[in-house]
Structures are given as structure tokens and as C-alpha cells.
Amino acid sequence: MILLCTFAGGLVIGFLAQRSRFCMVAPMRDFILTRRWAVWSGVASLAVVSFGLYSLAIHWGWVARPFTPFSARLVCLIVAASGLLGIVSVWAEGCPTRQHVLAAQGNGNARFYLLGFYVGIVIYLALVVTPLSGLLGW
Amino acid sequence: MYHCAILRYAAHLLEKGLLVQHGLGGSIRKLLTSLVVCGAAIAGVAVVLDVWARVRPPHAYGYCVSCHGRDLVAWLVNHLLHVQWEISEPGRYGPIVTVAGLLLGAFLASALTGERRAQRATVAWRSLAAGALAAILALVALGCPVHQALLLGYGDWLAIPALAAFYGGASLGTMALGRWAERRQ
Numbered sequence: 001m002i003l004l005c006t007f008a009g010g011l012v013i014g015f016l017a018q019r020s021r022f023c024m025v026a027p028m029r030d031f032i033l034t035r036r037w038a039v040w041s042g043v044a045s046l047a048v049v050s051f052g053l054y055s056l057a058i059h060w061g062w063v064a065r066p067f068t069p070f071s072a073r074l075v076c077l078i079v080a081a082s083g084l085l086g087i088v089s090v091w092a093e094g095c096p097t098r099q100h101v102l103a104a105q106g107n108g109n110a111r112f113y114l115l116g117f118y119v120g121i122v123i124y125l126a127l128v129v130t131p132l133s134g135l136l137g138w
Numbered sequence: 139m140y141h142c143a144i145l146r147y148a149a150h151l152l153e154k155g156l157l158v159q160h161g162l163g164g165s166i167r168k169l170l171t172s173l174v175v176c177g178a179a180i181a182g183v184a185v186v187l188d189v190w191a192r193v194r195p196p197h198a199y200g201y202c203v204s205c206h207g208r209d210l211v212a213w214l215v216n217h218l219l220h221v222q223w224e225i226s227e228p229g230r231y232g233p234i235v236t237v238a239g240l241l242l243g244a245f246l247a248s249a250l251t252g253e254r255r256a257q258r259a260t261v262a263w264r265s266l267a268a269g270a271l272a273a274i275l276a277l278v279a280l281g282c283p284v285h286q287a288l289l290l291g292y293g294d295w296l297a298i299p300a301l302a303a304f305y306g307g308a309s310l311g312t313m314a315l316g317r318w319a320e321r322r323q
Contacts, residue, residue, distance in 0.1 A: 011246075082300045
């Protein structure tokens with residue numbers, strides 16, 4: 001069940017992301033380089049529609065209201081990692097979703113990015129996750 | 139490629155035979171290539187997977203390239219090598235194959251429209267390093283940027299510093315690359 005649902009969801013997103021060239025980092029890059037606002041429409045619609053749908057789901061009791069306790073260490077870590085992710089995404093010319101789409105389109109650089117991406121996941125699981133849990137006290 | 143040619147011909151027949159005949163070709167193409175529609179569709183699919191297909195916890199887990207990739211890798215490794223690598227709760231019930239669907243969906247779309255072209259890698263090592271770094275950083279920072287935006291929609295306050303830092307980093311990176319390109323000229 002979970003296999004079929006996630007595969008179908010990925011298929012729809014992959015199809016539309018290829019047709020519309022959806023990317024999370026392109027709006028900021030294009031805004032700085034060309035002062036164009038229009039590319040923000042994808043990110044804005046993603047945030048607005050997910051806000052609307054989650055508000056309805058919370059209102060009808062399908063999902064619980066989010067609650068995340070404050071932890072200064074966690075916020076610092078997330079801000080540092082997310083900032084570096086922004087720099088790396090500009091350096092790689094696309095966010096992870098866009099790189100998957102480009103690799104499926106036949107782009108050689110994106111194929112190497114994907115290879116590095118899954119090697120990075122293995123490195124994270126084998127070497128990073130245990131010290132990280134210790135640092136955050138999980 | 140042969141299979142791409144077949145897919146393109148199928149798309150051509152579909153367009154000429156059905157869509158253009160009813161005057162729908164242009165509007166459907168506009169809808170499919172619209173960024174607003176794509177963003178809304180990602181949000182819709184993610185919420186449906188999260189709420190209805192029970193791809194949770196963690197919060198707003200319907201779509202995340204890095205976390206779902208991590209779950210797929212961990213599921214494969216745990217089953218093949220009988221180890222206990224970290225995996226999310228829905229990942230234990232079966233393989234989460236969003237990334238495989240994403241790749242196939244993008245492949246079909248590019249093959250149907252003739253945009254699929256094999257291009258050689260020009261900066262292979264740079265892409266490899268960027269991919270590895272991006273995976274590790276995304277897994278530390280709540281997930282990929284799309285997941286951060288979904289968390290923002292869900293109402294998790296942690297997504298606000300995460301997305302602000304992501305776009306701050308992106309603007310710094312763009313300016314630094316711009317300066318570097320100017321200097322090289």
C-alpha cells in the first residue's frame with residue numbers, strides 16, 4: 001500500500017515538476033540576478049496550498065496540531081545546516097527535487113549529483129546520525 | 139532512442155486526435171507547465187499521502203526527497219545486511235519509493251515532449267561533492283526545502299528559521315558566485 005501510494009505520488013510530482021521546471025532555489029537566484037518575482041509563484045503556491053489543506057485537516061481532526069518544544073541547540077543546528085544547504089544548492093544549480101528531474105531528463109551533472117546524494121545518505125546513516133542524536137540528547 | 143520515439147508519437151496522437159480537436163491542447167499545456175499548479179499539486183499530493191495514506195510520523199512527511207531517499211536506502215540496507223539503520227516509522231512497513239516515482243515521472247514527461255537528451259557531465263566531481271553535502275545537510279536541517287515549506291504550511295515554527303536560513307544561504311551563494319564569475323572575466 002505504502003509502496004503504491006508513494007510511487008504514484010512521486011510520479012505525479014515528477015511529471016509536473018519536469019513540465020514546469022519547479023525548483024526551490026531558483027526563485028532566489030533569479031530574483032538576485034534578474035529581479036524577477038514571477039518564479040516565486042511555485043514556492044508561494046506550495047506554502048499557501050499546504051497551509052490551507054493542513055488547516056482543514058487540523059480543523060476536521062484528521063491530524064494533530066503541531067507542537068515542537070524549543071531547543072536553542074536544535075535551532076542553531078538547523079539554521080547552520082539549512083544555510084549551508086542553500087549555498088550548496090546554488091553551487092549545484094538546483095534543489096534536490098530539481099536535480100532528480102534533471103537526472104531523469106538525461107543531464108550528466110545531475111546524474112553525478114544523484115550518485116553523490118545517495119552516497120551522502122549512506123554517510124549520514126553510517127557516521128552522522130549517532131553523534132547527532134547524542135548532541136541533541138535524543 | 140526507440141522507446142522515446144514511441145512515447146513522443148503517442149503524445150502527438152493524443153494531442154492531435156483528442157486535445158486539439160476539442161480546443162483543449164493549449165489550456166492543458168498551460169496548466170501542466172504552470173509553476174502555481176505544480177506547487178499546488180506537490181502540496182496536494184503530500185497532504186493526501188500524509189493524512190490519507192498515513193505516511194507519518196514525523197510531521198508533514200508526505201513528500202521529502204532526502205528523507206524518503208534515506209528511508210529507501212535504510213530499508214534496503216536493513217533487509218539485505220540485517221542491520222538497524224535509522225528509519226522513519228512508515229518506512230518500516232514497506233519501502234517508500236517517492237524518489238523512484240519522481241524519476242520515472244520526470245523521465246516520462248521529458249520523453250513525451252522530446253526534451254530528454256543525454257548530456258555528458260561537465261563538472262562531475264563538483265556535482266558529486268555537492269550531492270553528498272546536500273544530502274547530509276538536508277537530513278540535518280529537517281529535510282529537503284520542499285519538506286521545509288510543507289512544514290511551514292503545517293504550522294511547525296521550526297520551518298521558519300530553516301527556510302529563512304535556506305534562502306539567506308541561497309542569496310549569499312548567488313552573490314558569491316556572481317563575484318567569482320566577474321573576477322574570472
